[in-house]
Amino acid sequence: MTPDLLSRRQLLMTGAAVLAGGASARAHNGKVHVMIENLGFQPADIDVKAGETIEWINRDPFAHTATVKGGWEVLIPPGKSATHVATADDTVGYYCRFHPNMTGRIKVVA
Amino acid sequence: MKTHFAALAATCLALSATFAMAADKPTDPQIAHIAYSAGVIDVEAAELALSKTKTPDVVAFAQSMQKDHEAVNDMALALVKKLNVIPEDNATSQALAKAAEERRTELGKLDGAAFDKAYIDNEVAYHRQVNGALETLLIPSAQNAELKSLLETGLKLFQGHQQHAEHVAAGLK
Numbered sequence: 001m002t003p004d005l006l007s008r009r010q011l012l013m014t015g016a017a018v019l020a021g022g023a024s025a026r027a028h029n030g031k032v033h034v035m036i037e038n039l040g041f042q043p044a045d046i047d048v049k050a051g052e053t054i055e056w057i058n059r060d061p062f063a064h065t066a067t068v069k070g071g072w073e074v075l076i077p078p079g080k081s082a083t084h085v086a087t088a089d090d091t092v093g094y095y096c097r098f099h100p101n102m103t104g105r106i107k108v109v110a
Numbered sequence: 111m112k113t114h115f116a117a118l119a120a121t122c123l124a125l126s127a128t129f130a131m132a133a134d135k136p137t138d139p140q141i142a143h144i145a146y147s148a149g150v151i152d153v154e155a156a157e158l159a160l161s162k163t164k165t166p167d168v169v170a171f172a173q174s175m176q177k178d179h180e181a182v183n184d185m186a187l188a189l190v191k192k193l194n195v196i197p198e199d200n201a202t203s204q205a206l207a208k209a210a211e212e213r214r215t216e217l218g219k220l221d222g223a224a225f226d227k228a229y230i231d232n233e234v235a236y237h238r239q240v241n242g243a244l245e246t247l248l249i250p251s252a253q254n255a256e257l258k259s260l261l262e263t264g265l266k267l268f269q270g271h272q273q274h275a276e277h278v279a280a281g282l283k
């Protein structure tokens with residue numbers, strides 16, 4: 001299977017997971033995935049447990065960030081992915097520092 | 111300072127007039143040329159900024175403009191090649207280039223905090239103008255669906271740049 005087909009399949013699976021509802025952005029490996037495509041976080045709202053890893057997968061040719069005002073920041077280079085391990089106080093809104101019209105939310109659930 | 115604001119106002123007026131003058135709907139080859147030119151202008155402004163400023167937020171902004179506009183222009187080049195469209199120079203592109211050259215000359219005379227403020231204020235105004243043109247003229251006029259879709263991505267990107275510039279401007283005060 002070519003890498004291209006593989007990523008397309010992953011994308012389809014993620015799409016299906018999004019349709020199925022909130023917390024199911026999580027994949028088999030326990031990470032919670034957020035796709036970045038066309039200057040948007042998908043899904044924009046995620047539920048995570050403290051200690052879980054959030055992975056942003058940037059499919060844009062532009063660098064983005066996940067930035068919490070007055071808090072942490074993750075840089076996600078074009079075509080790359082980056083992670084953040086959720087802590088108990090990570091019920092936050094975040095945005096992209098380079099394109100602040102891109103916003104997302106994280107809710108820490110028990 | 112007074113001359114600077116006068117020049118900035120003149121640039122804004124020139125830009126508004128530029129897009130207002132284009133009463134006729136631009137064709138796809140003209141739209142491609144206008145969008146590409148608008149990107150090149152902002153890359154050149156970023157290069158000027160990177161040669162002049164050391165303010166971290168302004169440097170980060172300029173680097174982002176340089177990379178993003180180059181990336182979206184690469185997408186535009188790939189698309190026109192695929193569609194066999196040859197971008198066509200036109201009065202709007204020429205007026206944009208002329209206004210940008212005047213702006214660059216003005217900015218070139220400034221240094222330090224005065225440069226930072228003038229550059230970022232210009233970036234806010236420039237992205238606002240380009241976004242207005244994309245929304246009201248370029249996107250509605252585009253005939254090819256893929257070109258329209260790329261312009262819509264460009265609009266989201268440039269709206270993001272405008273907000274980023276506004277955040278940096280607020281931080282400079």
Ligand SMILES: [Cu+2]
Binds near residue numbers: 064065097098
């Ligand atoms: Cu971004």
